[in-house]
Amino acid sequence: xxxxxxxxxxxxxxxxxxxxxxxxxxxxxxxxxxxxxxxxxxxxxxxxxxxxxxxxxxxxxxxxxxxxxxxxxxxxxxxxxxxxxxxxxxxxxxxxxxxxxxxxxxxxxxxxxxxxxxxxxxxxxxxxxxxxxxxxxxxxxxxxxxxxxxxxxxxxxxxxx
Amino acid sequence: xxxxxxxxxxxxxxxxxxxxxxxxxxxxxxxxxxxxxxxxxxxxxxxxxxxxxxxxxxxxxxxxxxxxxxxxxxxxxxxxxxxxxxxxxxxxxxxxxxxxxxxxxxxxxxxxxxxxxxxxxxxxxxxxxxxxxxxxxxxxxxxxxxxxxxxxxxxxxxxxx
Amino acid sequence: xxxxxxxxxxxxxxxxxxxxxxxxxxxxxxxxxxxxxxxxxxxxxxxxxxxxxxxxxxxxxxxxxxxxxxxxxxxxxxxxxxxxxxxxxxxxxxxxxxxxxxxxxxxxxxxxxxxxxxxxxxxxxxxxxxxxxxxxxxxxxxxxxxxxxxxxxxxxxxxxx
Amino acid sequence: xxxxxxxxxxxxxxxxxxxxxxxxxxxxxxxxxxxxxxxxxxxxxxxxxxxxxxxxxxxxxxxxxxxxxxxxxxxxxxxxxxxxxxxxxxxxxxxxxxxxxxxxxxxxxxxxxxxxxxxxxxxxxxxxxxxxxxxxxxxxxxxxxxxxxxxxxxxxxxxxx
Numbered sequence: 001x002x003x004x005x006x007x008x009x010x011x012x013x014x015x016x017x018x019x020x021x022x023x024x025x026x027x028x029x030x031x032x033x034x035x036x037x038x039x040x041x042x043x044x045x046x047x048x049x050x051x052x053x054x055x056x057x058x059x060x061x062x063x064x065x066x067x068x069x070x071x072x073x074x075x076x077x078x079x080x081x082x083x084x085x086x087x088x089x090x091x092x093x094x095x096x097x098x099x100x101x102x103x104x105x106x107x108x109x110x111x112x113x114x115x116x117x118x119x120x121x122x123x124x125x126x127x128x129x130x131x132x133x134x135x136x137x138x139x140x141x142x143x144x145x146x147x148x149x150x151x152x153x154x155x156x157x158x159x160x161x
Numbered sequence: 162x163x164x165x166x167x168x169x170x171x172x173x174x175x176x177x178x179x180x181x182x183x184x185x186x187x188x189x190x191x192x193x194x195x196x197x198x199x200x201x202x203x204x205x206x207x208x209x210x211x212x213x214x215x216x217x218x219x220x221x222x223x224x225x226x227x228x229x230x231x232x233x234x235x236x237x238x239x240x241x242x243x244x245x246x247x248x249x250x251x252x253x254x255x256x257x258x259x260x261x262x263x264x265x266x267x268x269x270x271x272x273x274x275x276x277x278x279x280x281x282x283x284x285x286x287x288x289x290x291x292x293x294x295x296x297x298x299x300x301x302x303x304x305x306x307x308x309x310x311x312x313x314x315x316x317x318x319x320x321x322x
Numbered sequence: 323x324x325x326x327x328x329x330x331x332x333x334x335x336x337x338x339x340x341x342x343x344x345x346x347x348x349x350x351x352x353x354x355x356x357x358x359x360x361x362x363x364x365x366x367x368x369x370x371x372x373x374x375x376x377x378x379x380x381x382x383x384x385x386x387x388x389x390x391x392x393x394x395x396x397x398x399x400x401x402x403x404x405x406x407x408x409x410x411x412x413x414x415x416x417x418x419x420x421x422x423x424x425x426x427x428x429x430x431x432x433x434x435x436x437x438x439x440x441x442x443x444x445x446x447x448x449x450x451x452x453x454x455x456x457x458x459x460x461x462x463x464x465x466x467x468x469x470x471x472x473x474x475x476x477x478x479x480x481x482x483x
Numbered sequence: 484x485x486x487x488x489x490x491x492x493x494x495x496x497x498x499x500x501x502x503x504x505x506x507x508x509x510x511x512x513x514x515x516x517x518x519x520x521x522x523x524x525x526x527x528x529x530x531x532x533x534x535x536x537x538x539x540x541x542x543x544x545x546x547x548x549x550x551x552x553x554x555x556x557x558x559x560x561x562x563x564x565x566x567x568x569x570x571x572x573x574x575x576x577x578x579x580x581x582x583x584x585x586x587x588x589x590x591x592x593x594x595x596x597x598x599x600x601x602x603x604x605x606x607x608x609x610x611x612x613x614x615x616x617x618x619x620x621x622x623x624x625x626x627x628x629x630x631x632x633x634x635x636x637x638x639x640x641x642x643x644x
Binding site: 033035037038040042044095 | 515516520521522527577
């Protein structure tokens with residue numbers, strides 16, 4: 001494939017979405033795999049879209065989940081874990097729809113944070129999630145959010161949400 | 162495969178789980194597809210386990226989702242749609258775990274019903290979901306739960322939940 | 323979300339990948355959902371990546387799968403169906419990897435076409451698929467590829483593959 | 484849930500399917516998650532059904548994939564990896580279908596084995612897979628199949644397949 005020049009990272013600058021005005025925005029295309037026999041997007045797949053958005057938000061904010069998980073430096077290996085979710089499924093989505101997941105931080109505590117995620121189709125909210133996340137160590141303990149992680153998320157704390 | 166005798170339905174009497182004392186119980190094995198690189202079950206997959214349980218509960222209660230969807234008789238085609246979910250992820254689950262989804266009806270209204278679903282590993286609750294469901298017609302209207310559907314779910318209305 | 327200007331289509335020009343030199347290229351990020359407890363991408367998920375690439379290739383080539391499926395004009399409703407797949411899983415992929423699916427047409431017959439799809443990580447081929455596809459009508463018959471569909475795929479017929 | 488008696492393992496004796504006459508048979512119900520907007524089972528999900536069957540076949544044969552992966556005893560941690568797949572998608576499957584995955588060993592070599600897997604609906608073959616599997620160590624080397632693993636699979640080597 002000698003037509004492809006440069007690294008993949010350079011060729012696809014928008015792959016992780018964008019940070020705009022205190023929000024992270026990730027575009028998501030609806031494919032076959034996302035729909036079911038009723039013709040609509042299967043409800044659990046909205047959670048996948050939102051997890052992709054969270055992963056890309058922390059990626060753009062400079063936090064590596066794989067580094068956290070392998071425990072680089074002298075910190076204990078850890079992973080973000082979803083503790084609670086509250087989801088309103090407001091409108092259906094369909095094959096070929098172009099959706100956008102808009103994520104901001106609703107609450108940033110010492111050990112937990114709550115994200116607000118809205119799945120949009122143009123100006124319509126298709127689904128709205130409140131997601132409570134903790135950082136859990138390999139031994140199963142809830143860890144305090146350290147400086148790096150806090151700094152990464154603080155830019156998404158949004159007064160008006 | 163001449164070794165296989167009888168219909169598949171007869172050979173696997175427990176495939177849709179069982180109704181016991183006002184609850185429906187479905188066993189779920191954790192496979193590769195359910196886990197992620199952290200070694201734990203990916204959070205959205207608990208929603209898949211719970212949807213399988215709901216589908217099998219209505220199957221054992223005598224309601225055919227495919228008949229509803231094709232609009233048999235003179236009723237408009239319809240499908241069950243999840244409107245709201247509230248989920249507590251309480252403990253992790255792992256590859257090879259044998260889980261059980263225990264479902265009962267927390268509230269049965271004129272047009273909506275709320276199910277309580279607990280994903281158990283032996284006596285531990287791994288995840289707890291409250292799922293609000295409506296029956297939506299092909300034209301997008303919320304329909305009243307008819308006699309057949311109400312009768313199917315009434316046996317799962319449980320005083321103590 | 324008044325920060326978002328213009329249509330989503332305009333904001334994300336690369337979402338369906340790009341056509342370059344007789345190939346279609348789609349970037350795919352590896353997320354939690356794609357991996358399993360072994361730390362690697364679960365094998366069946368490479369098929370999802372490749373289906374996304376095929377859907378975006380036909381999208382960029384001007385064929386609407388939803389229009390085909392609803393049977394616009396006086397043509398019978400139809401859908402592309404995978405008949406045969408041959409897959410070499412050559413190297414593992416991991417969480418956060420940035421992959422590219424490169425698709426071309428290996429053979430374009432009267433009623434079937436065979437696509438060659440390579441999942442790449444930079445210059446390495448991670449997986450190679452040969453996918454034989456037919457267009458099947460709602461009544462289950464294999465249909466001849468019509469002028470529109472043939473024209474769409476002909477640009478991807480590649481001498482050197 | 485005091486109604487539930489005994490361990491889950493005892494309550495669901497058929498959960499891992501059954502070994503019959505040199506084959507392993509696993510029943511699989513088609514749920515919402517398995518279908519797509521065309522009304523049919525999404526092609527990649529047949530691979531999930533077949534992986535469940537392989538996992539349950541090795542389970543019933545006494546091999547623990549999690550023990551292999553954690554490297555119990557003095558053996559290097561290892562996991563089964565799919566190297567090659569050849570799949571014929573012969574007939575469509577739909578929501579609520581009761582399928583059975585019938586697995587046998589087509590070839591058992593020193594370091595690789597090839598399984599034949601047929602997804603059946605009563606007497607019809609819906610999909611047929613040839614799956615070549617190797618055991619790969621944590622360091623990425625292909626390992627010889629040891630005595631335990633060979634013995635587990637030998638009972639499924641079938642003359643007539």
